[in-house]
Amino acid sequence: xxxxxxxxxxxxxxxxxxxxxxxxxxxxxxxxxxxxxxxxxxxxxxxxxxxxxxxxxxxxxxxxxxxxxxxxxxxxxxxxxxxxxxxxxxxxxxxxxxxxxxxxxxxxxxxxxxxxxxxxxxxxxxxxxxxxxxxxxxxxxxxxxxxxxxxxxxxxxxxxxxxxxxxxxxxxxxxxxxxxxxxxxxxxxxxxxxxxxxxxxxxxxxxxxxxxxxxxxxxxxxxxxxxxxxxxxxxxxxxxxxxxxxxxxxxxxxxxxxxxxxxxxxxxxxxxxxxxxxxxxxxxxxxxxxxxxxxxxxxxxxxxxxxxxxxxxxxxxxxxxxxxxxxxxxxxxxxxxxxxxxxxxxxxxxxxxxxxxxxxxxxxxxxxxxxxxxxxxxxxxxxxxxxxxxxxxxxxxxxxxxxxxxxxxxxxxxxxxxxxxxxxxxxxxxxxxxxxxxxxxxxxxxxxxxxxxxxxxxxxxxxxxxxxxxxxxxxxxxxxxxxxxxxxxxxxxxxxxxx
Amino acid sequence: xxxxxxxxxxxxxxxxxxxxxxxxxxxxxxxxxxxxxxxxxxxxxxxxxxxxxxxxxxxxxxxxxxxxxxxxxxxxxxxxxxxxxxxxxxxxxxxxxxxxxxxxxxxxxxxxxxxxxxxxxxxxxxxxxxxxxxxxxxxxxxxxxxxxxxxxxxxxxxxxxxxxxxxxxxxxxxxxxxxxxxxxxxxxxxxxxxxxxxxxxxxxxxxxxxxxxxxxxxxxxxxxxxxxxxxxxxxxxxxxxxxxxxxxxxxxxxxxxxxxxxxxxxxxxxxxxxxxxxxxxxxxxxxxxxxxxxxxxxxxxxxxxxxxxxxxxxxxxxxxxxxxxxxxxxxxxxxxxxxxxxxxxxxxxxxxxxxxxxxxxxxxxxxxxxxxxxxxxxxxxxxxxxxxxxxxxxxxxxxxxxxxxxxxxxxxxxxxxxxxxxxxxxxxxxxxxxxxxxxxxxxxxxxxxxxxxxxxxxxxxxxxxxxxxxxxxxxxxxxxxxxxxxxxxxxxxxxxxxx
Numbered sequence: 001x002x003x004x005x006x007x008x009x010x011x012x013x014x015x016x017x018x019x020x021x022x023x024x025x026x027x028x029x030x031x032x033x034x035x036x037x038x039x040x041x042x043x044x045x046x047x048x049x050x051x052x053x054x055x056x057x058x059x060x061x062x063x064x065x066x067x068x069x070x071x072x073x074x075x076x077x078x079x080x081x082x083x084x085x086x087x088x089x090x091x092x093x094x095x096x097x098x099x100x101x102x103x104x105x106x107x108x109x110x111x112x113x114x115x116x117x118x119x120x121x122x123x124x125x126x127x128x129x130x131x132x133x134x135x136x137x138x139x140x141x142x143x144x145x146x147x148x149x150x151x152x153x154x155x156x157x158x159x160x161x162x163x164x165x166x167x168x169x170x171x172x173x174x175x176x177x178x179x180x181x182x183x184x185x186x187x188x189x190x191x192x193x194x195x196x197x198x199x200x201x202x203x204x205x206x207x208x209x210x211x212x213x214x215x216x217x218x219x220x221x222x223x224x225x226x227x228x229x230x231x232x233x234x235x236x237x238x239x240x241x242x243x244x245x246x247x248x249x250x251x252x253x254x255x256x257x258x259x260x261x262x263x264x265x266x267x268x269x270x271x272x273x274x275x276x277x278x279x280x281x282x283x284x285x286x287x288x289x290x291x292x293x294x295x296x297x298x299x300x301x302x303x304x305x306x307x308x309x310x311x312x313x314x315x316x317x318x319x320x321x322x323x324x325x326x327x328x329x330x331x332x333x334x335x336x337x338x339x340x341x342x343x344x345x346x347x348x349x350x351x352x353x354x355x356x357x358x359x360x361x362x363x364x365x366x367x368x369x370x371x372x373x374x375x376x377x378x379x380x381x382x383x384x385x386x387x388x389x390x391x392x393x394x395x396x397x398x399x400x401x402x403x404x405x406x407x408x409x410x411x412x413x414x415x416x417x418x419x420x421x422x423x424x425x426x427x428x429x430x431x432x433x434x435x436x437x438x439x440x441x442x443x444x445x446x447x448x449x450x451x452x453x454x455x456x457x458x459x460x461x462x463x464x465x466x467x468x469x470x471x472x473x474x475x476x477x478x479x480x481x482x483x484x485x486x487x488x489x490x491x492x493x494x495x496x497x498x499x
Numbered sequence: 500x501x502x503x504x505x506x507x508x509x510x511x512x513x514x515x516x517x518x519x520x521x522x523x524x525x526x527x528x529x530x531x532x533x534x535x536x537x538x539x540x541x542x543x544x545x546x547x548x549x550x551x552x553x554x555x556x557x558x559x560x561x562x563x564x565x566x567x568x569x570x571x572x573x574x575x576x577x578x579x580x581x582x583x584x585x586x587x588x589x590x591x592x593x594x595x596x597x598x599x600x601x602x603x604x605x606x607x608x609x610x611x612x613x614x615x616x617x618x619x620x621x622x623x624x625x626x627x628x629x630x631x632x633x634x635x636x637x638x639x640x641x642x643x644x645x646x647x648x649x650x651x652x653x654x655x656x657x658x659x660x661x662x663x664x665x666x667x668x669x670x671x672x673x674x675x676x677x678x679x680x681x682x683x684x685x686x687x688x689x690x691x692x693x694x695x696x697x698x699x700x701x702x703x704x705x706x707x708x709x710x711x712x713x714x715x716x717x718x719x720x721x722x723x724x725x726x727x728x729x730x731x732x733x734x735x736x737x738x739x740x741x742x743x744x745x746x747x748x749x750x751x752x753x754x755x756x757x758x759x760x761x762x763x764x765x766x767x768x769x770x771x772x773x774x775x776x777x778x779x780x781x782x783x784x785x786x787x788x789x790x791x792x793x794x795x796x797x798x799x800x801x802x803x804x805x806x807x808x809x810x811x812x813x814x815x816x817x818x819x820x821x822x823x824x825x826x827x828x829x830x831x832x833x834x835x836x837x838x839x840x841x842x843x844x845x846x847x848x849x850x851x852x853x854x855x856x857x858x859x860x861x862x863x864x865x866x867x868x869x870x871x872x873x874x875x876x877x878x879x880x881x882x883x884x885x886x887x888x889x890x891x892x893x894x895x896x897x898x899x900x901x902x903x904x905x906x907x908x909x910x911x912x913x914x915x916x917x918x919x920x921x922x923x924x925x926x927x928x929x930x931x932x933x934x935x936x937x938x939x940x941x942x943x944x945x946x947x948x949x950x951x952x953x954x955x956x957x958x959x960x961x962x963x964x965x966x967x968x969x970x971x972x973x974x975x976x977x978x979x980x981x982x983x984x985x986x987x988x989x990x991x992x993x994x995x996x997x998x
Contacts (some may be wrong), residue, residue, distance in 0.1 A: 013746040109930050112939045130629040130734075143941075146662060148929030150947065150979045151699035152895075153991030156886050157667055160981075161700040163645060164928060166943045194747070200650035201660040203962035206653065227751045229756035235629075248693070252726045253749065259730035275939050381941070384901065387655050396651075402883065429663060430647030431608050440611045440774050442642075442880070444665050461977065465968045472960045481980045482651045484660075492652030 001152035023054035024311055027080050031487075032061040033092030033285030034349075039090045041297035041353035042304050048357040051308060051316045056080050060103060061092035061285075081111070087278040088307055091285040104271075107278060112167065113271035115176045115379075116140040116250065118282065119258040120237075120267060121304075123367060126328050126342045128458040129262040130276075133239040135368070137186065138257055140250025141176040142271065144169045147247045154479045155400040158446035165246060167350060172209040176272065177244035177376045178216040179316040188211070188220040192229040192245040192253065205246055230252075234260060239376055252483040258282060265296050265336050268303035270310065274379050277305040277310055293348040296334040298324065301356070305370075314372035321370035323359040327352070329366050330359075355415060387486040394452035395419065395464045396472060396482040402445045406433040413449055416470035420463040421451040425496045432496045450496065452484065522553035523810055523882040526579050530589030531560040532784030533794035533848075538589045540796035540852035540862060541803050544822075547856040550807060550815045551973065555579045557747065559602060560591035560784075566619075570605040580610070586777040587806055589799060592785040603770075606777060607641055612770035613641040613668065614675045614878075617748065618805075619756040619766060622866060625827050625841045628761040633736040634867070636685065637756055638676040639749025643668045645747045653978045654899040657945035664700040664745060667881040669707040675771065676743035676874045678716040687719040688712070691744040691752065699993060704745055728752075733759060764795050764835050767802035769809065771880050776809055778802040792847040795833040797823065800855070804869075813871035820869035822858040826851070826867050829858075887986040893920065893951035894963045894971060895981040895992075901944045905932040912948055915969035919962040920950040923996045931995045949995065951983065 004244050024160025028043070030036040046053060058077035065072045072092060081087055087107075094100060107113065122134040150162040177189050191209040193202035206223055213221035224232070234256055245253060258264045261464060264283060271278040289295055308317035311372050328337075331344030332355040338346045339344055347355060401409050406426055413423050426434040427448045433480055452466060453459050464483065471478050485492040527542070529535040545552060556691035564571045571591060580586055606612065621633040644986075649661040674686050675994060690708040692701040705722055712720035723731070725748050732739055733755055738753060744752060750930040757763045770777040778797025788794055798822060807816035830843030837845045846854060862868055900908050904924055912922050925933040926947045930940050950966060952958050963980065970977050984991040 007876050110939070112838070112935055112941050113943070141923070143930075144928050146693075147696055149696070149993050149995075150895075150926075150929055150981075151697060151993040153699055153986060154982070156884065156986070157665045157891070159660040159664050159700045159703050161664075162566055163662055164945070165658050165660075167656045167658075168927065168941070168943060171855060194645075194750075197646055197648070198650060200652055201658045204658050219542050227754040230729075230751050231754035233757045235758045248747075249751075252729050255726040255730035255756075256733045273939070274941070313850045381853065384748075384944075385655065387901070390655070390899075396649075400889075402886070409724050427649075429668070430649055431642075438609055440609070440772070441534070442611050442613070442667070442773070444667060445883075446663070461971045462968075465964060468967065469961075469964045472964055478960065479984075480981050482649075483653070483978050485652060485978075487652060487655070494648050494650040 012107060016465065025056055025084045026181045026307065026314075027058050027077075027087040029058050029060045029087070029089045032093040033091060033287040033290040035090030035092065035285055037291065037293060038281075038295050038297035038300045039351050041349050042301045043086075044353045045195045045301055045320060045356050046304055048463045049316055049320050049360055056084055057463070060089070062095060065100060066096050067398045072103040073106070079109075081276065085276050086307060086311065087276070088300075088304055089278055089280040091281060092285060093285045093287055108271055111276040112143070113273040113274040113276065113278060114141065114143045115173055116142040116254070116269040117180070118254045118267065120260065120261040121263065122208060122261045123263060123266070123328055126331070126340065126367075127262050127337055128340060129260065131260060132238045133256070136237060136240040136257060137180065137184075137242045138250060138254040138389045139173065139180060139242060139244045140254055141169065141173040141245070141247045143247070145247035149362050152480070154398065155445045157444045163198075163201055167204060167208065167385070168343050170205050171382040172380060174209050174212045174244055175380060176377065177242055178219055181219045181242045182216060183373055183375055183377050185371065186219070188222065188241040190229065190240055190243050191221070191223045192226040192243060192249050194226045197223055199428060200492070202246070204260065209244070221299065230256060233257065237261075256419045262413050266298040268299055268304065268306050270303070270306050272310070272379060274381055279305070279307040279310070293350055294335050295349050296336050297349055297352060309372040312374050314374035317372040318370055319360055320356070321372070322363050323356045323361070324333075324360045325364035325367045326362045327355045329364050331366060338478070362390060372410055373437045389410065389489070391458040391486050392422075392461060392464075392483055393456070393458060393486055394450060394484040396468065396484065397449045397451060397468070397478050398480045399447045399449055400445055400477040400479050401447055406437055406443070406447075409447060409449075412472070412474060412476055416467065416474045416476065418463065418470060419452070419466050420453055420459050421467045422454050423450050425450040428494045430496070450484070493496075516571045522551050523601065523812075524555055524578065524583045524873045525806065526555045526557050526576075526583045526586045528557050528559045528586070528588050529875055530784060531592040532590060532786040532789040534560070534589030534591065535989055536790065536792060536848050537780075537794050537796035537799045540848050541800045543852045544800055544819060544855050545803055548815055548819050548859055550812065555583055559588070561594060564594050564599060570600045571602040572605070580775065581662060584775050585810065586775070587799075587803055588779040589775055590782060592784045592786055597653060602813040607770055610772055610775040611642070612775065612777060613640065613642050613751070613773040614672055614769075614771040615641040616679070616769040616771060617757065617766065617814075619753075619760040621760045621764065622762060622765070622827055625839065625866075626761050626836055627828070627839060628759065629738045630759060631735070631754070633760050635670045635736060635739040635756060636679065636741045637749060637753040638672065638679060638741060638743045639753055640668065640672040640744070640746045644745070644746035646880075651809045651899065651979070654944045656943045662697075662700055664703050666707060666884070667704060669704050670711065670881040673708050673711045673743055675876065676741055677711055677718055680741045681715060682872055682874055682876050684870065685718070685741045687721065687740040689728065689739055689742050690720070690727040691742060691748050692722065693725045697723055698901045699991070700965045701745070708743070729755065735764065736760075739947060765797040767798055767805050767973035769802070769805050771809070771878060773880055776806070778806040778809070792849055793834050794848050795849060796848055797836050808871040809875060809958045811873055811875045816871040817869055818854070818859055820871070821862050822855050822860070824863035824866045824869065825861045826854045828863050849956060888988070889980055890985050891960060891963075892932075892955070892957060892985055893949060893983040894966065895983065896950060896967070896977050897979045898946045898948055899976040899978050900946055905936055905942070905946075908946060908948075911973060911975055912970070914973065915966065915973045916950070917966050917969060919958050920966045921953050922948060923951050924949040926983055926995045929995070949983070
């Protein structure tokens with residue numbers, strides 16, 4: 001069975017407006033392994049803080065997978081998720097083996113959770129770290145980039161994955177990062193991209209970043225090339241505040257930040273979309289220590305704090321977070337973080353929750369106090385912009401060929417030329433091999449053959465169809481095409497090396 | 500003017516075989532900024548060690564750019580590079596502004612330097628670091644992945660970059676990594692990829708890694724998902740030995756490793772190809788301290804050591820490297836690394852070279868001794884494999900569309916269907932939106948429309964031409980295509996989410 005088969009038919013979008021003083025409904029899932037006990041501890045703290053939530057339990061995880069639901073979620077659970085719009089999720093155990101799909105990827109894609117938000121904070125000296133200090137937030141784009149999952153094997157030798165970066169997708173993630181910075185007391189947003197190499201895709205990300213930064217003059221902004229930026233972050237994390245970056249870089253940098261913070265076991269995360277948000281610890285279900293009342297519930301508890309802030313319950317979020325900070329700095333530690341000179345009392349999962357509850361209303365004296373405003377961070381849908389004047393200037397036809405030199409291929413392709421489209425360039429793995437070319441260039445069986453009008457004129461789509469027909473009739477194996485466009489007169493394709 | 504215009508016409512490949520006792524010719528470039536003085540210091544050490552090299556100086560860098568050569572290299576220099584096959588390069592200053600191309604990218608692409616090799620070593624306690632220890636080598640694929648530079652803007656909203664991973668390109672880089680490990684006394688090779696997401700492209704890299712690892716039973720091997728691997732490396736670099744990885748990940752991880760090693764100013768690098776190799780420090784030309792005899796020549800000197808090893812002059816490489824290690828541990832330091840309790844004497848660039856020369860023949864007592872065997876690391880061209888049976892199963896036609904819902908688009912496309920190719924799926928940014936689909940999915944103007952034969956049968960290329968003709972006649976704006984193939988019966992394309 002497949003993932004979306006588990007999803008009920010589309011319903012009219014549910015408006016989850018509720019009376020302000022009624023308990024706010026949230027979906028919760030107790031998960032697998034240590035999930036149930038850390039969820040119990042978390043909800044105990046929420047209740048003691050009178051968070052005013054109405055929990056709707058959904059079933060997810062190992063037992064659901066075993067019953068044959070390939071994404072690990074009960075079909076009925078989707079209704080609950082849609083109705084509540086907010087999901088507090090304990091870790092699950094994903095069975096190994098064929099046909100099993102990631103529950104997180106399914107929820108993220110199905111419900112459009114475009115922002116992955118990962119605060120990383122060091123709690124030194126209570127949890128020792130190698131670095132000066134660290135208190136940063138990674139805002140990772142969560143839907144596009146190489147993770148759209150569009151891959152094709154095209155020849156015997158060559159495999160391809162599409163990296164897609166969109167303007168609206170970039171606008172909404174960058175705007176979220178700046179809104180987050182403004183409403184959570186952050187000073188600076190750093191953008192990481194590789195736009196010195198990927199001038200169109202990462203170039204767009206950088207350009208949109210600069211555009212939106214201009215709307216937030218109260219927040220500093222900077223751009224770093226991703227390799228240098230990640231190296232800096234790994235070695236001097238105190239230089240960063242909010243980081244916004246495309247999906248792949250965000251995946252890597254959020255793991256680096258968590259690891260060097262020394263607090264992977266304590267770190268919360270949020271996945272935010274227009275209609276829905278999911279909150280969870282970044283650690284796993286740790287089945288080997290399950291049921292022993294020794295797990296640290298902090299990752300899930302701090303995720304719940306972020307959920308309260310997301311719901312506009314800033315006062316409750318502040319109350320719980322400060323009690324938790326006070327607990328940590330007073331040395332009341334679960335076994336995973338017990339052991340420094342600052343540890344005073346080793347406690348179990350349940351006792352840790354009690355210790356936090358005892359401190360509700362207290363403030364940390366040494367660690368930085370938490371403060372959450374009661375405003376929520378706006379989640380926007382970018383409006384569609386007016387269409388540019390798009391004109392077709394040619395086509396890249398990719399061929400599978402092993403029968404000779406680049407010049408031989410050029411000769412064969414020239415037989416297929418039409419009056420509208422003549423061969424102007426051939427590249428192999430991006431290196432120009434015709435006209436010109438060098439004997440040292442290593443050649444695969446995958447050739448990008450660029451055709452344009454002899455005068456550089458704009459052509460019709462039908463000219464592409466005619467060219468492909470000719471190429472086919474010449475017996476040449478074309479495997480894909482990419483149209484060459486200009487938008488409002490601006491070239492929308494990269495030139496070949498040396499073109 | 501463009502890059503390749505500066506490259507002379509193709510010549511028959513030069514065989515650089517020379518009598519073994521004649522001086523070995525190498526190209527050297529003194530570069531810009533601190534380049535000339537660190538090159539003088541380096542060559543002084545090589546000469547004192549009687550390395551037996553014949554230097555052929557080539558001109559590169561700022562003055563060459565200013566004379567209008569867009570890649571910063573004299574046209575005549577290419578002949579020298581081709582004749583010698585080996586290049587020791589000082590850092591250059593690349594002018595800012597339009598039309599200027601990276602000299603390194605030009606040399607790498609033109610001469611096929613597929614392996615970027617970056618040893619990173621910590622010299623603690625002489626140079627303090629945050630980590631336990633670090634002594635690893637990054638072997639980065641240097642030619643393919645997203646760096647082929649093939650980008651297209653396809654719609655108002657969507658930009659695309661192609662990630663290409665090839666079997667021969669992967670075979671040669673992985674094989675180089677294992678040969679390097681075997682011949683340089685390394686124990687383990689770690690592969691980093693993201694094959695849990697990119698199952699075809701990164702999946703190929705992982706698969707080839709496993710295949711080649713089987714040929715090297717004396718070397719341990721392991722694979723790590725890139726985000727976890729980089730986080731580990733950033734926090735616990737002593738767990739790594741040799742790392743092999745595609746271009747983009749390699750770019751990032753080699754910067755992380757250099758930065759946390761604390762010795763960016765001392766690190767060498769090699770770019771290796773089948774016909775040619777280039778050696779250089781990883782630092783820049785530092786124009787603000789040029790001409791003052793204060794720069795540290797170690798990065799270039801250690802690059803020269805790697806060059807000697809590459810030439811099979813392992814004895815000379817060992818002699819110089821150990822003298823350098825002894826110099827560092829005896830506290831003879833240039834100003835950039837002077838200052839720990841272990842620093843005993845602050846010296847200039849030239850005096851540092853003299854200090855190394857004085858110690859030729861000595862061994863380090865505390866730092867690990869260097870040993871280079873006199874065998875070179877083989878650089879191979881993978882043989883072309885027999886072609887698989889490739890069969891066409893359909894086509895992904897991408898359209899630019901803003902006129903309605905996914906169902907509206909499906910209806911329009913179905914009018915263009917042919918008996919051979921019927922519409923089976925539409926996705927938007929990789930999420931299936933037809934048939935089925937959910938109201939929460941955010942829609943861009945870029946749709947991937949999959950067509951296959953109603954019975955799943957193999958089709959002819961001409962069926963694709965006919966379909967495109969029909970789509971064009973229906974007035975639908977198709978912007979690119981990707982053929983769907985199977986190779987020896989194995990599906991060569993990813994399924995849509997839920998397909």
